[in-house]
Each structure stands twice: as C-alpha cells, then as structure tokens.
Amino acid sequence: MSYVAIADRDHEQHMHDPQTFITKYIWSQDHKVIAIQYSLTAIAVGLVALVLSLVMRLQLGFPDTFSFISPDEYYQAITMHGMIMVIYLLTALLLGGFGNYLIPLMCGARDMVFPFMNMLSYWVYLLSVLVLCASFFVTGGPTGGGWTLYPPQVILPGTPGVGGGIVLMLLSLVLFIVAFTMGGLNYVTTVLQARCRGMTLMRMPLSVWGIFVATILGLLAFPALLVTGIMLLLDSVIGTSFFMPALLSMGEASEYDGGSPILFQHLFWFFGHPEVYIVALPAFGVISDLVATHARKNIFGYRMMVWAILAIGVISFIVWAHHMYVSGMNPYFGFFFATTTLIIAIPTALKVYNWVLTLWRGDIHLTVPMLFVIGFIFTFINGGITGLFLGNVAVDMPLSDTYFVIGHFHMVMGVSPILVIFGAIYHWYPKITGRMLNDRMGRIHFWATLFGTYAIYLPMHYLGILGLPRRYYAMGDTSFIPDSAQAMNAGISIAAFFVAAVQLIFLFNLFWSRTRGAPSGGNPWNATTLEWQTPQTPPVHGNWGPDLPVVYRWAYDYSVPGAKNDFIPQTMAPEDVPTSDDSYDGSEGAHS
Amino acid sequence: MTEDVMTDTQTMAPELTGNKGLVIDWSSDKQAFHVPWGKAMMWIFLLSDTFIFSCFLIGYMNVRSSTTVQWPNPSEVFALSFGGQPIPLILIAIMTFVLITSSGTMALAVNYGYRRDKKKTVLLMLATAALGAAFVGMQAFEWTKLIVEEGVRPWGNPMGAAQFGSAFFMITGFHGMHVSAGVIYLIVVAKRVGTGYYDRHRGGNYEMVEIAGLYWHFVDLVWVFIFAFFYLW
Numbered sequence: 001m002s003y004v005a006i007a008d009r010d011h012e013q014h015m016h017d018p019q020t021f022i023t024k025y026i027w028s029q030d031h032k033v034i035a036i037q038y039s040l041t042a043i044a045v046g047l048v049a050l051v052l053s054l055v056m057r058l059q060l061g062f063p064d065t066f067s068f069i070s071p072d073e074y075y076q077a078i079t080m081h082g083m084i085m086v087i088y089l090l091t092a093l094l095l096g097g098f099g100n101y102l103i104p105l106m107c108g109a110r111d112m113v114f115p116f117m118n119m120l121s122y123w124v125y126l127l128s129v130l131v132l133c134a135s136f137f138v139t140g141g142p143t144g145g146g147w148t149l150y151p152p153q154v155i156l157p158g159t160p161g162v163g164g165g166i167v168l169m170l171l172s173l174v175l176f177i178v179a180f181t182m183g184g185l186n187y188v189t190t191v192l193q194a195r196c197r198g199m200t201l202m203r204m205p206l207s208v209w210g211i212f213v214a215t216i217l218g219l220l221a222f223p224a225l226l227v228t229g230i231m232l233l234l235d236s237v238i239g240t241s242f243f244m245p246a247l248l249s250m251g252e253a254s255e256y257d258g259g260s261p262i263l264f265q266h267l268f269w270f271f272g273h274p275e276v277y278i279v280a281l282p283a284f285g286v287i288s289d290l291v292a293t294h295a296r297k298n299i300f301g302y303r304m305m306v307w308a309i310l311a312i313g314v315i316s317f318i319v320w321a322h323h324m325y326v327s328g329m330n331p332y333f334g335f336f337f338a339t340t341t342l343i344i345a346i347p348t349a350l351k352v353y354n355w356v357l358t359l360w361r362g363d364i365h366l367t368v369p370m371l372f373v374i375g376f377i378f379t380f381i382n383g384g385i386t387g388l389f390l391g392n393v394a395v396d397m398p399l400s401d402t403y404f405v406i407g408h409f410h411m412v413m414g415v416s417p418i419l420v421i422f423g424a425i426y427h428w429y430p431k432i433t434g435r436m437l438n439d440r441m442g443r444i445h446f447w448a449t450l451f452g453t454y455a456i457y458l459p460m461h462y463l464g465i466l467g468l469p470r471r472y473y474a475m476g477d478t479s480f481i482p483d484s485a486q487a488m489n490a491g492i493s494i495a496a497f498f499v500a501a502v503q504l505i506f507l508f509n510l511f512w513s514r515t516r517g518a519p520s521g522g523n524p525w526n527a528t529t530l531e532w533q534t535p536q537t538p539p540v541h542g543n544w545g546p547d548l549p550v551v552y553r554w555a556y557d558y559s560v561p562g563a564k565n566d567f568i569p570q571t572m573a574p575e576d577v578p579t580s581d582d583s584y585d586g587s588e589g590a591h592s
Numbered sequence: 593m594t595e596d597v598m599t600d601t602q603t604m605a606p607e608l609t610g611n612k613g614l615v616i617d618w619s620s621d622k623q624a625f626h627v628p629w630g631k632a633m634m635w636i637f638l639l640s641d642t643f644i645f646s647c648f649l650i651g652y653m654n655v656r657s658s659t660t661v662q663w664p665n666p667s668e669v670f671a672l673s674f675g676g677q678p679i680p681l682i683l684i685a686i687m688t689f690v691l692i693t694s695s696g697t698m699a700l701a702v703n704y705g706y707r708r709d710k711k712k713t714v715l716l717m718l719a720t721a722a723l724g725a726a727f728v729g730m731q732a733f734e735w736t737k738l739i740v741e742e743g744v745r746p747w748g749n750p751m752g753a754a755q756f757g758s759a760f761f762m763i764t765g766f767h768g769m770h771v772s773a774g775v776i777y778l779i780v781v782a783k784r785v786g787t788g789y790y791d792r793h794r795g796g797n798y799e800m801v802e803i804a805g806l807y808w809h810f811v812d813l814v815w816v817f818i819f820a821f822f823y824l825w
Binding site for chain 2: 186194195202231234260266267270551
C-alpha cells in the first residue's frame with residue numbers, strides 16, 4: 001500500500017477520527033478546529049487592542065482630564081494597538097482563521113496536507129500572543145516606540161519599555177513568523193497540490209485565490225521582518241550597531257557607532273508593504289465571493305480578477321519606500337516608488353470596478369453579508385483615493401505624520417478588512433455552527449459600525465490637512481491649530497466609544513446564536529462553492545463522505561440562463577442540471 | 593497518492609504548446625506539480641529561506657558600505673599560520689571543501705535511496721551528517737580563535753568597524769544553525785531508513801531522503817554566497 005496523506009484518503013482509510021474532548025478540540029489536527037482556535041485567539045487579542053485604542057481616544061479627546069494616562073502609557077497604548085491589530089489580529093484572522101477554514105473545504109480536500117504542522121502553527125501563534133501580552137507585566141511595561149519600532153529611539157533610554165518590553169515584542173514577532181511559516185507552507189501546498197478532481201486553478205473561488213497569493217506574499221515578506229527583528233534584538237540586547245548610528249543620548253555619547261537607521265526602515269517596509277496586501281488580498285477574495293453569492297450573479301471578469309490579484313502581489317514588493325518619503329533617502333527613489341505606487345492602483349481599481357459591475361443589474365439580496373460588502377466597497381474607495389494623495393511625494397510631504405495618514409490607513413487597512421471579516425463571519429457562521437446569526441442584531445451592528453467608523457475617520461482627514469501631527473500625547477497651545485480641532489477630537493472620541501460598544505452586540509450575537517439561532521441547513525445562501533455542499537453541517541472531520549467531491553464547473557454559476565435554479569453547485573454534472581426550458585445546453589455558460 | 597485513472601472533467605482540449613499550454617498544465621486539477629507534497633513544501637520553504645539569507649546579506653552589505661570606520665581585511669583576519677607562514681582563508685577553504693563534498697555524498701545517498709539500497713543510503717547519509725558536523729566543528733574552532741585570540745566581539749573588534757563582528761557572528765551563526773539542524777535531520781531520516789520505518793509506513797518510499805537532500809544542498813548553496821560576499825569581498 002502506498003502512503004496516502006490525510007487530505008487525499010478516502011473514507012475507509014480515514015479511521016483515526018479523534019474521540020476525546022482533548023484530541024477533538026484542544027490538540028486538534030482538524031483544519032476547521034484550528035481555524036476556530038486561530039479566530040478566537042485573534043479576536044480575543046484584538047479586543048485588548050480595541051481597549052488600548054479607547055485609552056488613546058480618552059486622552060486625545062479630553063486631554064488633562066484623566067490622570068491615569070501618562071505620556072508613557074499613551075505611547076505604549078498606540079504601539080501595542082498598532083502591532084496587535086496589524087499582525088496578531090488581521091493577519092492571524094484572515095490567514096490562520098479564514099485560510100485554515102476555507103482552503104481545504106473550497107478546494108475539496110479532506111484537510112491541510114500536513115495537519116500536525118498545522119496544529120503546531122496554532123500553538124506557536126498562541127505562544128507568540130502570550131509572549132506579547134507578557135510584556136504588559138514586565139518592569140517598564142510594553143514598548144512605546146510606535147508600531148514601526150524605528151531605531152534609534154525604540155531601544156534608547158527614555159522610550160517606555162526599553163528594557164523588557166522591546167525584547168518581548170521582538171521575540172513575539174519571531175515566534176509569530178515561525179508560526180506563520182508553518183501554516184503558510186501548508187496553505188500554499190494544499191492549494192497547489194491537494195485540490196479535488198476537476199478543481200482547476202481557474203475554477204477556484206476567488207477567496208482561495210486571495211488567501212493563496214497573500215500567503216505567498218507572507219512567505220516572502222516575513223523573512224525581512226525576521227531578519228529585522230533579529231538585528232534589532234542584537235542591537236538592544238548585546239549592543240551591536242546594525243541600526244544604531246553614533247549619537248548623544250541624555251547628554252552622553254552612546255555605545256553605538258556606525259549603524260544605519262535607514263536600513264531598518266528599508267527592511268521593515270520591505271515586509272511592511274506586502275503586509276498591507278497580505279491583509280487586503282484575502283479580503284478582496286472574500287468580497288468577490290460574497291458579492292457574487294448575494295447578488296445572484298457571476299463575478300464580473302473572473303480571469304481579470306485573478307490576474308489582478310497576481311499583479312498586485314508582484315507589484316507590492318516594489319512599492320515599499322513610499323512609506324519613507326521623509327526619511328531622507330535619495331529623491332530619485334521617491335520618483336520611482338511614487339510611480340510604482342500609482343501603477344499598483346490600476347489592478348486594485350480594476351477589482352473595485354468588477355465588484356460594482358457584478359452588482360450592476362444583479363438580483364441583489366440585501367442580506368447582512370451583502371450590507372457589509374457594500375459598506376466595504378465604499379470604505380475601500382475612500383481609503384484608496386486618499387492613498388493616491390499620500391503616494392505622491394510632493395503631496396505626501398506636508399501630509400506625512402499628520403492625522404491624514406491615520407485617517408487613510410484606518411479607512412483602507414482598518415475598517416475595510418474588518419468590514420470584510422464581519423461580512424464573512426455572517427456569511428460562513430451557518431456553515432461553522434449550523435445556525436444563522438440573528439438578522440436584526442446583524443443589521444443594527446452593520447449600520448452602527450459603518451456610520452460610527454465614518455464619524456471617527458472622516459474628520460481625521462480634515463485634522464490632518466489642518467496640520468495636526470500624529471503621535472502627540474496632547475496638542476497644548478499650538479498657534480496654528482484652532483480650538484475647533486479639539487472639539488472635533490472630542491467628537492471622534494465619543495464616536496469611537498459608540499463603535500466599540502456596538503461590537504458588544506456582535507459578540508453577544510456570536511454566542512447567543514450558537515444555541516438559539518435559527519437552524520440554517522447545509523446551504524442557506526444557495527451558494528455554489530464546495531464548502532456549502534458538504535454532507536454534514538457543520539462538516540465533520542475529513543469534510544466529505546466516502547468519496548471526494550468532483551468539480552464540473554467554476555465557482556460562479558449563478559442565474560445561468562435556462563437552468564431551473566438560480567445557482568448550480570460546482571459539484572453538479574452538466575447532465576444533472578435541472579432545466580426550465582431547452583435553452584440550457586449543459587456547457588459551462590459564458591465561462592469555458 | 594494513487595494514479596488518477598478517470599478522465600478530466602474539463603472537455604479535453606487539443607494539446608497546446610507554448611505559453612498557453614504552460615498555463616493549462618499549471619492550472620490543471622489536483623496537482624500543479626507532479627511531485628510529492630513534502631517535496632513541494634520543501635521547495636516553497638527553501639524559497640522563503642532564500643529571502644531570509646538575502647535579507648541578511650543585503651543588510652550586511654549595507655552596513656559595510658555605510659560604516660565610517662575601516663572594514664577589516666578578511667583574508668588577514670581569517671588567516672592561519674603554519675610554520676610561521678600565514679596562509680589566507682585556509683580554514684575557510686577547508687570548510688567550504690568539506691561542505692561541498694557533503695553535497696556529493698548526499699547526492700549519492702539520494703541515488704541509492706531510489707535504488708532501495710538501504711545500507712548504502714544509510715551509510716552515505718551518515719557520512720554527509722559527519723561532514724556537516726565536521727563543518728560545524730571547524731566553525732566553532734574559528735569562532736573560538738576570533739573571540740579568544742583576536743578579541744573580536746559582536747559589539748566591537750580591534751581591527752576596525754564594529755559591524756564586522758556583528759555581521760560575522762550573526763550570519764555564520766544563523767547558517768551554522770541551519771547546518772546543525774540539517775545534521776540532526778539527516779540522522780533522523782537515516783535512522784528511519786535503517787530501521788525500516790519507511791518500509792512499514794510509507795510503502796517503501798524513500799522520498800524523504802531526497803527531501804532532506806534538497807535542504808542540505810540549499811544549505812551548501814547558501815554557504816557559497818556567504819563565502820563569496822563575506823570572505824572574498
């Protein structure tokens with residue numbers, strides 16, 4: 001008997017189903033359980049970051065009011081908020097959570113190709129989260145150097161958390177990268193090698209495409225962060241000078257000499273920019289599936305969507321220095337990176353057009369996931385257009401390090417992916433639990449979140465154009481900033497508290513619907529993709545029954561002319577499709 | 593993975609050549625590459641690892657060109673004296689020779705693995721591991737000499753720029769960890785070949801030997817770049 005891995009075994013060979021609670025839910029190798037473990041951990045640590053953002057908003061909205069927020073604590077709050085949200089929430093939830101859950105189910109595999117390594121990935125991720133959280137409890141607290149961790153200031157005395165905080169932060173990042181690499185190798189290999197029969201690459205749902213390309217970006221970009229982390233760790237712990245120039249600190253010459261802080265920025269952003277797309281591409285993919293399913297229409301320009309994802313992935317590696325226009329690098333670099341930045345807007349805009357054109361004359365069902373899709377498209381256009389401002393060197397110079405930047409990246413990288421995550425949870429929760437999320441609570445959650453976040457981030461653009469600098473603990477008496485800016489800041493803070501409170505409805509809905517939601521059945525949205533065709537809901541260990549599914553068509557056969565139903569599952573053979581008249585010819589429709 | 597006897601569910605297109613055929617081959621169902629999963633995964637991992645070493649080397653080159661102090665001359669620092677005559681880079685030359693030889697024994701082991709020649713496979717893998725261990729041993733000797741006799745530290749050295757020691761210990765240390773991990777990996781796989789683990793659990797398939805070989809050749813290749821950029825420059 002030749003060796004057959006779990007992802008490819010048929011039912012008889014598949015006899016080691018976990019039985020006890022511990023093997024089933026704790027040390028589980030099932031990709032679905034690992035996905036839920038990843039998601040819950042990411043959401044939990046994300047709530048910590050949410051509370052930290054409220055600390056910041058208290059201080060910014062009402063300076064000189066709360067004595068328990070010192071400048072040091074404020075800087076620690078902004079640093080940890082940024083790092084947790086970008087790495088430990090968004091990356092982990094979109095790739096570790098959705099990637100784990102969706103890839104095997106949507107590709108028609110029984111599991112990831114190496115389930116044991118997949119399990120290790122989660123536990124190392126959990127360890128990295130614990131190490132990160134441990135930095136709250138060491139002497140001096142977590143690092144307060146800003147989420148970009150720029151040397152020299154991040155490891156010089158005077159910055160909060162210069163002793164234990166920064167070391168734990170860097171160790172945690174290294175652990176996270178190890179965890180991501182183990183998971184990421186699994187995702188890429190599963191997509192490439194373990195698809196079921198008939199599932200060609202050009203029939204894959206765009207969710208899988210987005211997660212797949214994002215994972216490749218991660219595998220190539222995280223090495224830069226790993227190297228940066230190791231070098232910064234050496235600089236701070238044993239006194240090397242990779243990034244540290246000769247400088248005076250507190251009136252004394254430091255021990256450091258001859259290093260290059262710009263090198264840190266280049267290495268960091270060589271990771272940092274692809275990271276934006278590591279978060280964005282899965283979101284793009286998920287949105288494409290949601291928009292097609294809930295508009296009952298095939299995605300407009302599937303092939304172009306795939307090529308756009310690939311083009312964005314490639315170009316994302318040559319735009320990194322647009323984060324560094326004010327760093328003092330060679331101005332010719334600025335010209336080059338501004339050009340590539342504008343070029344990457346083309347495939348991104350193409351995707352936006354295609355979502356809108358999918359909605360055009362579709363049979364739009366305004367379900368809760370669809371609301372989030374529409375909210376996402378608006379928000380992403382807002383954030384994307386302000387990105388064009390910041391991508392041009394001359395416009396970026398005055399706007400750099402102001403609230404305009406904060407408004408921009410929270411729109412494009414904060415609110416947009418979070419709206420996708422919410423939409424995706426409302427969409428796939430029935431598959432994960434077998435029950436629908438409560439619709440009324442979902443609608444309240446959507447409208448309150450959408451308007452609330454706009455009340456937070458739209459005013460920030462005005463504050464930025466006024467010249468309000470970011471990262472300041474308090475503005476004090478600055479002559480060019482009018483008093484009304486402070487009033488606006490107070491308004492933003494109130495909106496932030498409102499949005500945070502609304503998320504409690506969502507969390508309550510998650511737990512309440514787990515037992516009391518309406519039973520959903522296997523395919524409540526009448527969707528075509530494979531995960532909705534599993535024999536059981538929620539899918540059992542091994543996902544499929546005795547035989548792996550066979551795929552006959554692409555993922556977007558909605559409202560096919562001549563077919564009786566407005567959707568044809570990917571597993572349905574052409575001769576089995578129920579027809580309403582003779583015009584259906586059994587072929588794959590417009591797509592060949 | 594059993595051979596798929598059923599036909600493709602796509603309508604059979606006439607055989608295409610050129611770019612179009614390449615795309616269709618790549619995007620066909622089930623597998624993009626006709627290799628075992630472990631091997632595909634090892635290739636992807638090595639691609640990722642390439643970026644790690646590239647970042648290390650680019651970082652090193654950057655600090656070397658940006659530092660204001662004279663960079664020590666590697667051929668003098670890494671010279672060994674025999675009979676009063678210093679020979680530049682002699683230890684590094686021997687280490688490089690040992691590591692490249694180990695790639696040869698590894699390639700032979702893979703070859704015998706395909707022929708199911710258990711004894712020769714195990715012996716050649718152990719020889720590879722021994723050569724790797726010898727490499728690490730010589731590296732330990734080199735580190736000791738630099739630290740104890742020459743006074744080189746990660747944060748400074750008597751010969752010139754402090755970044756010389758920093759980059760040297762970091763890059764050779766990271767590579768040395770790769771070699772050490774590889775030695776352990778080779779011993780584990782050799783043991784499994786020897787005790788018949790793969791005969792019992794993998795149907796006599798020794799593909800793990802080749803996967804370990806991929807990793808080992810990669811580690812050797814990286815060393816060639818470190819040798820060129822750090823010692824010869």
